[in-house]
Amino acid sequence: MKIKTFRAKTFGEALALVKREMGEDAVILSTGEKKGLRPSVEVAAAVDYEAGEAASPKAAIPSWATPIRRPAEPAPPVLEQEEILQLKHTLTEFKAEVGSIRELLEDSRTGAETDRLPAGKRDVLRFLKVRGVREEHARGICNTANNVKEIPRAMAAGVAVREGDMGGKKAVVLVGPTGVGKTTTVAKLAAAAIKARKRVAIVSLDSYRIGAIEQVRIYAKIMGVPLEVVPDARQVKACLARHADKDVVFIDTTGRNPLGDAFLSELAPLYESGVPVETHLLVSATSDYDFLDRAWKSYARLPVDCVGVTKVDEAARYGALYNVSALCGKPIAYLTNGQTVPGDIVFPTREKVLRMILLEGPAGAAPAAAAQR
Ligand SMILES: Nc1nc2c(ncn2[C@@H]2O[C@H](COP(=O)(O)OP(=O)(O)OP(=O)(O)O)[C@@H](O)[C@H]2O)c(=O)[nH]1
Ligand SMILES: [Mg+2]
Incomplete structure (x- = not known):
């Protein structure tokens, strides 16, 4: 050696x-x-x-x-949690910056288009945008409204409202994004049906969220309505058969991110089972329009019959009612305007919806009170 x-x-x-x-x-x-x-x-x-x-x-x-070993390759720098958060924050800020630049460009494009419009139509656009009507829908209204006075008539065509009774199908299924108010609205609808002397049952498909069953069980108990918890949508058909004596059965569903596919795979068996169901899509009046737009692309795959707009009491303005109508092309069946069951639900006429959009909100009375009138 x-x-x-x-x-x-x-x-x-x-x-x-x-x-x-x-x-x-x-x-x-x-x-x-x-x-x-x-x-x-x-x-x-x-x-x-x-x-x-x-x-x-x-x-x-x-x-x-x-x-002897070869000198080790220098280890890649390990990012501390704080640095990762900082990077994420910077990325979010960067995205927001890019978004606002895009908006500025869009604004200057639409601004130039707006400048070419006659003064009356420019007033129409301004009037609608202040009330939260989305630019693209406001421009559609602008095609037929030459001045502010002509707005109600021009808008009426774009607002469909479901008046009268449910469409005769016994089962009504409520779908919608997480936390939009499905369970609360099921209870409100059940209470309204009981008031109209209908025999009612509630079915919950929501065994996913902790506490979900308890929430709907309490409502059912207070109203004296039978509740069935069905873990699989395939079982709804048999469940409805057990409630053949009821006039209407409200089905509560699990809140899922509509931008994923979970809600679709969970609900598909219900539609495939061939039971006649009426589908109500719930959307919140406070939702961001881009979210609604993307969510609708998912929900449109279901046979949606009508829309319920929830949380209108939390909206600062009501343009969302027009936006939802124009986006989905489905009639609005009801608006919910608070957390109280059974009280906070309204079945509006088209005139009421138009009145809310045009006369309430920032330019009129306090929004929360508007849906009550
Ligand atoms: N302000 C207001 N709150 C509401 C309204 N409807 C429901 N809520 C509240 O919104 C929250 C969620 O309501 P839920 O009924 O549990 O919503 P959900 O869609 O069933 O929720 P998930 O099952 O988790 O998807 C609760 O605090 C409700 O009280 C409404 O019209 N206005
Ligand atoms: Mg729920």
Whole structure:
């Protein structure tokens, strides 16, 4: 065995010397560092044969020795949680910035288009935008309304309202994004049906969320209505058969992100089972329009019959009612305007919806009170 000490400025240099003189099979016996005016390092290395000997490079490595390894690749920098959050924040800000630049460009394009409009139509656009009517829908109204006075007539065509009784199908299924108010609205609708002297049952398909069953069970108990919890949509048909004596059965569903496919796979068996159901899509009056737009692309795959707009009491303006109508092309069946069961639900006429959009909100009375009138 040959043992030798190598001195160099850095460990890297010392190891290179060891490797050059003793080869790959050298083992490191010890290392040391000398500080001072001329700092240096020392590496004592050994190899199991004499230099120059054509010995096998497979030297026996004593258990106490550390074989030379290539200097490890520097580990990729590990980001701290805080740095990740900071990056995410920066990315969000960047996206918002890009979004506002896009909006500015869009505004300057539409602004130029608006400038070319006659003054009366420009007033129409301004009037509708202040009330939360989406630009593209406001422009549609602008095609037929030459001035503000002509807005109600021009808008009426775009607002469909479901008047009268439910369409005669016994089962009514409420679908919609998470937390939109499906369970609360099922209870409100059930209460309204009881008031109209109908025999009612409630079915819950929502066994996903903790507490969901308890929530609907309490409502059913208070109203004295039978409740069935059905974990699988395939079982709804048999369940409805058990309630053949009822006039209407309201079906509550699990809230799912509409931008995913879970809601579709859960509900598909219900539609495939061939039971005649009326489908109510619930959307919130406070939802962002882009979200609604994307959500509708998903929900449109279901046979939606009508729309219920919830949480209108939380909306600052009511343009959303027109936007929802125009986006989905489905009649609005009811508006819900508070958390109280059974009270906070309204079955509006078209005139009422138009009145809310045009006369209430920022330009008129307090929004929360408007849906009550
Ligand atoms: N302000 C207001 N709150 C409402 C209205 N409708 C429901 N809520 C409230 O919204 C929250 C969610 O209501 P839920 O009925 O549980 O909503 P959901 O769609 O069944 O929720 P998931 O089953 O979790 O998807 C509750 O706090 C309700 O009281 C409404 O019209 N106005
Ligand atoms: Mg619910």
